Amino acid sequence: MELWRPDRVYFEADARNTVIGRRVRDYCIKNNVEMLETTSHNQVRNLPGENEKAKYAAAKKTLIVGIKRSMKLEVCKPSADYQFSLMTNCPGSCEYCYLFTTQGKKPYVRVYGNLEELYDTIDKYIEKKLPHTTMFEAASTGDPLGVEHITGALKETIEHFGRLKQGKLRVVTKYAAVDPLLDINHNKNTRFRFSINTNYVIKNFEHNVDNLWDRLKAAEKMALAGYPLGFLIAPIILHENWKGQYKEMLEALHNHIGQQQNSFITFELIQHRFTMNAKNIIEERFPNTKLEMDPEKRLKKWGKYGRVKYVYEKNQAQEAKDYLTGLIKQYFPNGHIQYFT
Numbered sequence: 001m002e003l004w005r006p007d008r009v010y011f012e013a014d015a016r017n018t019v020i021g022r023r024v025r026d027y028c029i030k031n032n033v034e035m036l037e038t039t040s041h042n043q044v045r046n047l048p049g050e051n052e053k054a055k056y057a058a059a060k061k062t063l064i065v066g067i068k069r070s071m072k073l074e075v076c077k078p079s080a081d082y083q084f085s086l087m088t089n090c091p092g093s094c095e096y097c098y099l100f101t102t103q104g105k106k107p108y109v110r111v112y113g114n115l116e117e118l119y120d121t122i123d124k125y126i127e128k129k130l131p132h133t134t135m136f137e138a139a140s141t142g143d144p145l146g147v148e149h150i151t152g153a154l155k156e157t158i159e160h161f162g163r164l165k166q167g168k169l170r171v172v173t174k175y176a177a178v179d180p181l182l183d184i185n186h187n188k189n190t191r192f193r194f195s196i197n198t199n200y201v202i203k204n205f206e207h208n209v210d211n212l213w214d215r216l217k218a219a220e221k222m223a224l225a226g227y228p229l230g231f232l233i234a235p236i237i238l239h240e241n242w243k244g245q246y247k248e249m250l251e252a253l254h255n256h257i258g259q260q261q262n263s264f265i266t267f268e269l270i271q272h273r274f275t276m277n278a279k280n281i282i283e284e285r286f287p288n289t290k291l292e293m294d295p296e297k298r299l300k301k302w303g304k305y306g307r308v309k310y311v312y313e314k315n316q317a318q319e320a321k322d323y324l325t326g327l328i329k330q331y332f333p334n335g336h337i338q339y340f341t
């Protein structure tokens, strides 16, 4: 479990003096990381690299500290009511990453300094929906635990939700560095989810994230710290011996957390999908990818904004759904499957 270290950090002028900006600056000084300036976190140019593959690798080692300008929160179905960003993108390099579709051209990692403004916005959204509880997703534009050792923003956000009565938070990660989050006042208002997968998927497609065992150990620690837990099995990939490997994965999960009293565990099941745009980017950045992306073998589906995505054929998707549902019921009788998509 190695913590990410950027090669260079760009600061927007307004972000330098925020709490996050100062923390990142201290991190850079301590770790001898180059500090640069940018006029906008949306337009960082001249990153090193002669081809797309090298440029992508350089961007994944670049951190930008900016100010989030828009405070309009987007709807986030099916996992929550709204989503907000503590950061955009992620130090990881998963070959199938859903961000290729939305962030394809700007794969550098961005974090935002204006947390207080964000918390005010969240509080207002909650107020509008009273007396109902409002659920927020903090990880739909990146993996905030991947930069937590640099910003500390996730800890503060979990503590903010810990003080709220009608607001709940959901986070998902492929990282395991949860120690700074264990002894804080989360008040059970944050459901902490881990994205898990078979060893085949992790070994072949998930780079610069933590391995399954570290994620499972981290999940165990979070369960002991009293957090409500959840697991995303995503993307479900029907590789050779997928049944055997998904069974092993759920067995291992059961061995780590099955005995916890805290057993109202949620599961979200997401089958592998791709867009043609993402496929082109993936093939440029990972020319030897083993990811199966043949549109002829897939079912065409229309998503948000008229985007076409390719999912498994109906009978294959149904088989995966039935099989995984059966395993989850067997190993986690109190587990709750929220959706299969």
Ligand code: SF4
Binding pocket: 089, 090, 091, 092, 093, 094, 096, 097, 098, 099, 141, 142, 143, 174, 209
């Ligand atoms: Fe993308 Fe998540 Fe992998 Fe980061 S950890 S590269 S956000 S899939």
